Amino acid sequence: MSFFRRHGSQHSKQYGTQYGTQHAHAPALAPPGTKYTRASGRYPVGSGVGGFAVIRESVPPPGANPKLWAWFVSVDVDRSGSISAPELQRALINGDWTPFDLDTVKLLMGLFDTNRTGDIDFNEFSGLWRYIEDWQHVFRRFDRDGSGTIDGSELQSALSQFGFKLPHHLLALLVAKYASSPTGSEVLGRPSITFDRFMRACVFVKQFTESFRGLDGDNDGWVRLNYEQFLTVYFSLP
Amino acid sequence: MSFFRRHGSQHSKQYGTQYGTQHAHAPALAPPGTKYTRASGRYPVGSGVGGFAVIRESVPPPGANPKLWAWFVSVDVDRSGSISAPELQRALINGDWTPFDLDTVKLLMGLFDTNRTGDIDFNEFSGLWRYIEDWQHVFRRFDRDGSGTIDGSELQSALSQFGFKLPHHLLALLVAKYASSPTGSEVLGRPSITFDRFMRACVFVKQFTESFRGLDGDNDGWVRLNYEQFLTVYFSLP
Numbered sequence: 001m002s003f004f005r006r007h008g009s010q011h012s013k014q015y016g017t018q019y020g021t022q023h024a025h026a027p028a029l030a031p032p033g034t035k036y037t038r039a040s041g042r043y044p045v046g047s048g049v050g051g052f053a054v055i056r057e058s059v060p061p062p063g064a065n066p067k068l069w070a071w072f073v074s075v076d077v078d079r080s081g082s083i084s085a086p087e088l089q090r091a092l093i094n095g096d097w098t099p100f101d102l103d104t105v106k107l108l109m110g111l112f113d114t115n116r117t118g119d120i121d122f123n124e125f126s127g128l129w130r131y132i133e134d135w136q137h138v139f140r141r142f143d144r145d146g147s148g149t150i151d152g153s154e155l156q157s158a159l160s161q162f163g164f165k166l167p168h169h170l171l172a173l174l175v176a177k178y179a180s181s182p183t184g185s186e187v188l189g190r191p192s193i194t195f196d197r198f199m200r201a202c203v204f205v206k207q208f209t210e211s212f213r214g215l216d217g218d219n220d221g222w223v224r225l226n227y228e229q230f231l232t233v234y235f236s237l238p
Numbered sequence: 239m240s241f242f243r244r245h246g247s248q249h250s251k252q253y254g255t256q257y258g259t260q261h262a263h264a265p266a267l268a269p270p271g272t273k274y275t276r277a278s279g280r281y282p283v284g285s286g287v288g289g290f291a292v293i294r295e296s297v298p299p300p301g302a303n304p305k306l307w308a309w310f311v312s313v314d315v316d317r318s319g320s321i322s323a324p325e326l327q328r329a330l331i332n333g334d335w336t337p338f339d340l341d342t343v344k345l346l347m348g349l350f351d352t353n354r355t356g357d358i359d360f361n362e363f364s365g366l367w368r369y370i371e372d373w374q375h376v377f378r379r380f381d382r383d384g385s386g387t388i389d390g391s392e393l394q395s396a397l398s399q400f401g402f403k404l405p406h407h408l409l410a411l412l413v414a415k416y417a418s419s420p421t422g423s424e425v426l427g428r429p430s431i432t433f434d435r436f437m438r439a440c441v442f443v444k445q446f447t448e449s450f451r452g453l454d455g456d457n458d459g460w461v462r463l464n465y466e467q468f469l470t471v472y473f474s475l476p
Contacts, residue, residue, distance in 0.1 A: 085419045101340060102418065102435075118419070170466060173473035180340065181323045181356070197340075208472070212465050224462045227450050228408060234446070234472065235411035 061122060072125050082119035085109055092196070095148040098180070100196040107200060107238040108132075135199045149180065149192035155201065164205050174201060203238050211236065299360060310363050320357035323347055330434070333386040336418070338434040345438060345476040346370075373437045387418065387430035393439065402443050412439060441476050449474065 060069035092100040178201040179191035298307035330338035416439040417429035
């Protein structure tokens with residue numbers, strides 16, 4: 001299963017020997033115990049040259065994990081020093097080589113672009129990397145048949161582990177919504193969900209449930225909404 | 239603006255001279271007055287050869303528009319005689335060369351796979367083609383600055399034309415949801431929406447509004463929902 005597509009950037013070459021044995025599409029490993037947010041040093045920045053974006057020498061900030069830095073530099077194709085949504089989308093692929101949905105990329109950037117610049121800097125990238133890695137472990141654990149995609153019963157197990165129990169008809173609707181094909185007929189007739197859509201489905205169920213609980217002030221299992229409130233809830237979900 | 243990416247199929251070559259002057263990525267034109275559904279003849283079907291899918295001779299069904307047939311054959315890369323979701327997704331591109339979202343492809347297949355086979359046959363393709371063409375006219379009309387994407391005020395105009403008036407803060411949330419970048423900083427700081435996401439945003443507003451009206455039985459502007467009903471509405475929307 002691969003999540004990052006490494007670009008043939010000249011910057012990545014300097015890490016070539018260090019990672020020569022690693023498959024080009026295997027995800028790099030973050031060091032154990034890394035938190036989602038981590039302080040980083042400032043980047044050494046050169047001066048603007050020839051109308052291109054400021055060239056950043058690819059020297060990792062002090063204390064940076066060099067593997068992670070190599071990935072960051074490789075994803076930052078225009079060498080702007082930060083990763084834009086299109087750059088992130090080009091870099092992120094599922095195990096079946098399909099790209100991540102733009103909506104998953106937007107979800108990730110919403111979670112990790114903590115300073116709201118519209119780009120992911122190296123500090124934010126560290127958190128994003130670890131987050132994807134954690135989801136990768138979850139995905140592998142629940143992809144019991146090793147198909148590389150998640151089917152309905154595997155999704156049910158994952159949600160159950162997270163504390164969510166959906167009745168069967170709602171689970172079926174959830175699977176239909178996040179399946180990678182309209183009818184799920186691609187993989188032996190069972191709806192199959194790729195990694196990025198699995199991640200989004202789980203985050204959706206969690207956030208939806210929290211939103212509902214927040215609206216259900218008297219905890220009677222019912223909420224009352226007008227058109228604007230209803231739409232606002234919808235727009236807040238991934 | 240281009241919506242269909244023509245594959246280098248050998249079948250499409252036979253239409254090469256006929257459409258030689260047409261740009262490879264320009265959408266073909268359906269004949270005036272074509273409806274979304276149209277009866278078509280049966281396909282001449284050969285026998286299975288060498289383990290591949292059944293080879294269909296690329297002779298259009300009686301009465302078929304030859305341009306449309308050429309596109310259909312070109313999109314049907316595996317020559318199965320119908321178009322799968324992955325084939326359709328590979329064929330559909332926005333004017334900025336980004337692929338259509340999988341969720342847009344699923345929306346289209348949900349609308350036009352009327353016999354629910356999970357594939358689009360030529361008859362269904364005719365309807366789909368015309369539908370996209372109609373949306374293309376809408377998109378061009380409301381893309382007033384000719385940027386190839388729709389910004390907030392252009393979306394507002396389009397929705398207003400369709401009879402929907404969203405208050406400013408909801409419009410801003412809608413734009414953020416469907417914009418092609420997390421912050422919309424890509425195009426002169428204004429959120430920009432590609433063709434396929436514009437189409438989905440409009441269909442969403444229409445369907446959401448209809449769902450809300452359906453739930454608001456006493457027409458007082460409020461609906462009361464439990465968790466399952468709320469989720470069911472969500473899953474019914476594109």
